Amino acid sequence: MDLLEQAGSGLADPQVSSLLRTLQDKVPTFLQPQYWLRSWMWQVWMELIKAAQAVAGAASTAAFFLCEGLLGQHFDVVPNGVAEPQPGDLFLFPLASGGPGWWGAHAGVYCGDGEIIHLEGIVAKHGKSHLVRTRGPAKVLRMKGGLDAAALQWRIQAAMDMVLEYDAVTCNCIHFALALLGLGQLNGDMMFPALQ
Structure with missing residues (x-):
């Protein structure tokens, strides 16, 4: 059981629970894995479009x-x-x-x-x-x-x-x-x- 689950089940101190939720909400977007995946997929897509435009041109x-x-x-x-x-x-x-x-x-x-x-x-x-x-x-x-x-x-x-x-x-x-x-x-x- 992780700390957040412990906090939710009452096994952890309420102050710790509050602090963990605050920290989780404050994780910058650029540190989230889904941000990097979307960013990488967008870059690949844009490169494919540029390549297609270059070939067509x-x-x-x-x-x-x-x-x-x-x-x-x-x-x-x-x-x-x-x-x-x-x-x-x-x-x-x-x-x-x-x-x-x-x-x-x-x-x-x-x-x-x-x-x-x-x-x-x-x-x-x-x-x-x-x-x-x-x-x-x-x-x-x-x-x-x-x-x-x-x-x-x-x-x-x-x-x-x-x-x-x-x-x-x-x-x-x-x-x-x-x-x-x-x-x-x-x-x-x-x-x-x-x-x-």
């Missing part, structure tokens, strides 16, 4: 380049797109690493008025001529069937007010550009809530 980026390169499912290449862009045109710039072809290119969306919005650590708008000069020649893709220009401008405005944390796998420039064009969304809490 990497797969969606790879699928974009593979599908667009081989099938042109959503876009047409615009031969003179750099000179005559339209709002909503997707600009692909080669990466500084000089990877093969356009695989892994940096992406931005033409806003109009000579500006391109893109995600590069932060959401930013830069002049088209500046990006072409600093990043090299661009490949321009235009959505098949067009897009809603008013919705695009609204998304661009909403995106400029957002703080996004760039992640090469789960929240990269491709995810950002496709979300602006209404063809995708950013993972987790980095989703455009107003773009759904």
Whole structure:
């Protein structure tokens, strides 16, 4: 019989009984075994979610380049797109690493008025001529069937007010550009809530 049971059965001093109950009520949460088990299970669950997001993010980026390169499912290449862009045109710039072809290119969306919005650590708008000069020649893709220009401008405005944390796998420039064009969304809490 433990001390608490003894106290309850009257075999212990009532003061001891009261003290034991007080101490039991005062055990900090972080010292209780069930706290550690719940905390550990929550961490495992969150890591599984992050891993799934990473796989989905990497797969969606790879699928974009593979599908667009081989099938042109959503876009047409615009031969003179750099000179005559339209709002909503997707600009692909080669990466500084000089990877093969356009695989892994940096992406931005033409806003109009000579500006391109893109995600590069932060959401930013830069002049088209500046990006072409600093990043090299661009490949321009235009959505098949067009897009809603008013919705695009609204998304661009909403995106400029957002703080996004760039992640090469789960929240990269491709995810950002496709979300602006209404063809995708950013993972987790980095989703455009107003773009759904």
